[in-house]
Each structure stands twice: as structure tokens, then as C-alpha cells.
Amino acid sequence: MEEKDILILAIESSCDETAASVVKNGRCILSNVISSQIALHTLYGGVVPELASRKHIEKINQVIEAALLEAHVTLDDLDAVGVTYGPGLVGALLVGVAEAKAIAYAKKLPLVGVHHIEGHVSANYIEHPDLEPPFLCEIVSGGHTHLVIVKDYGEFEILGRTRDDAAGEAFDKVARAIGLGYPGGPKIDRLSREGNPSAIAFPRAHIEDGPYDFSFSGLKSAVLNYLNKCRMTGEPVVEADVAASFQQAVVDVLVDNAIRAAKDYGIERLAIAGGVASNQGLRTAMEEACKKEGIRFYRPSPVFCTDNAAMIGVAAYYEYRKGTRHGWDLNAVPNLRLGER
Secondary structure (H helix, E strand, C coil), X not given: CCCCCCEEEXXXXXXCEEEEEEEXXXXXXXXXXXXXXXXXXXXXXXXXXXXXXXXXXXXXXHHHHHHHHHHXXXXXXXXXXXXXXXXXXXXXXXXXXHHHHHHHHHHCCCEEEEEHHHHHHHHHHHHCCCCCCCEEEEEECCCCEEEEEEEECCEEEEEEEECCCCHHHHXXXXXXXXXXXXXXXXXXXXXXXXXXXXXXXXXXXXXXXXXXXXXXXXXXXXXXXXXXXXXXXXXXXXXXXXXXXXXXXXXXXXHHHHHHHHHHCCCCEEEEECHHHHCHHHHHHHHHHHHHHCCEEECCCHHHHCCCCHHHHHHHHHHHHHCCCECCCCCCCCCCCCCCC
16 A cells, blocks of 8 residues: 655745745745745844744735745645744744644644754755764754764764854854955855955864864954954055965865764765855865765755744654644744754
């Protein structure tokens, strides 16, 4: 007897993207609709939580309707509803959680809360049917920099994490200091292609008592000090060189830590995930390093690196298969740590 297809509606609203997706059997994306708020938050130089929450409320029904339409399914065809419940902005998360609860309650469907970072890791499964745990994954986003062993679906051993700023946060702050504005990551990535990555010697932090941990606040301060010194002495600032040298410093640390961990633990498959995983400099450097060391490298397409609901649907499917169910008391948990339930 053929197994019945499992259809999951997934909702993601942890920051400034309102997203919905219908996922079949964990790996087949039937729809992936994203309503971005970038234009709105660019006016303020960064995400304004209150505005993000209000925008989610405005958009969420339309986005879900569009996702169902694109997938050619109705709410009656679904087997479960998956939703990001943390980490993220509490007001933004609450909109998605309330919506998911309402649909699950009305249609008597199981409710599956998903950890946002688990979603980012799961983005790798979408385009790589051969990828299954165990493997090493480096998650690099605006709020998180983690190096983890994915032991099983939804099961992680954390090897390293950032001690201070996340990589994406450093990108945003440096972009603002150079005068590029928000969002910083893509703008630095573009500008750095015109610059010399060896022009300025910015520091690379390696932490003695945590060989796989990250620290980017010293690098960020070094860039700000360099810019201040130039302004005080009247030296010209070559913005492309600053961007390229800064990006190279971040990429070097991200690649070094990941490759070191893969070799130390004898892991032959390495994936990257999160918003910064769409950075062209990082993708190229990691691919070259993996090729040199004989490690298989996986990365999601850029659309699945930034926040989206398809990755949440994939993670929800594997949680659903494991028997994870949440009650009507599911709440938003803004500081949810990886591995917590």
C-alpha cells in the first residue's frame, strides 16, 4: 500500500518577512510565498519591531491564501500546520503563532512549533535529496552564528557559537558605518567585488578556550576605528576596499572554523545555512576549501537562505514524523536556544 502524502502548511514571521509555504513529504516545495518588509525598514536603517508586527498582521492572510493557491490545495487537504515560535522578535512571532493556532484549531489539525534555526538547517534538504544526517552545519545569520553537528533530524550537538555579535549583525553595522544603509549584508557583498580584500589588515579572532567559537565585535570595532582615523587625518576612504577587507576577515574565520571542525570530527559533509549563507564571498571560499579537503559541500539557493516558510515546512515535517505536537498554549519564545523545546 502506498504511503499517503503528508501536506504541511508552514508559517514564518520571526522578523520582517511574512511567509507561507505548502510542503509535501518534507522535501517537495509546492509553494513558497514571501512578503518582504525591506523597503519599509530601510527608511529607519534597520528593523523596527512594532512596525514589523503590524505589517505581519496586514499581510499574513493574503500570504497564506497565495501559498495555498500556488500549491493547488485547500485547508481541507492539509495534515498539519507548522510555525516558527522562536527565536525572533516577540511581536512578530506572536502573529504567526496565533494564525497557525487559529487554522489548526478550526480545521482540527496537529500544530507543530518549529525552531527558526532548525528551519535554516533544514533548507539544505530542499535541493539536496542525498543529504541526510549526520553532517556538519554552519548557521550564519543576522542574529546567530553556530557551528553544529546535525546528528539526526532536529537533533544537534553545538560545537561553537558566537561570543558576541553574530556575523550578520556585524555586516549590518559595518555597512551603516560605511554609509551603505540597510540591509547591510547584500550591499557589502556587492561592493566588496570591486575592492581589494588584502587592502586593510583587519583582525581575525581565534578563541583559545573555544576553537570553534566566533567573535566579531573586535573586527567590527577595528573597522569603525579605521574609518574614524581616516576621517580625522583626512585620508581618503576607499569604501570597496573596506568592504572587501572586512568581508574577507569574516569569511576567513567562518571557513577556518568549519573546516577545522570537519577534520577534527572526521565529518565528510558540510552545509551552510542562514541569511549570510547567501553571501557570494562565503559560498565561493567554502566551496574551494571543501574541494581542497575532500569534503562534500552543501548550500541552499539564496532564496532558501534568507527567512522563508519552505524551510520551516521541511523542519515541521520531520518534527511531525517524530511525533512532535504542540498544544493551544504554544507561545512565542524570542530567545529560544537551539536544542530547547
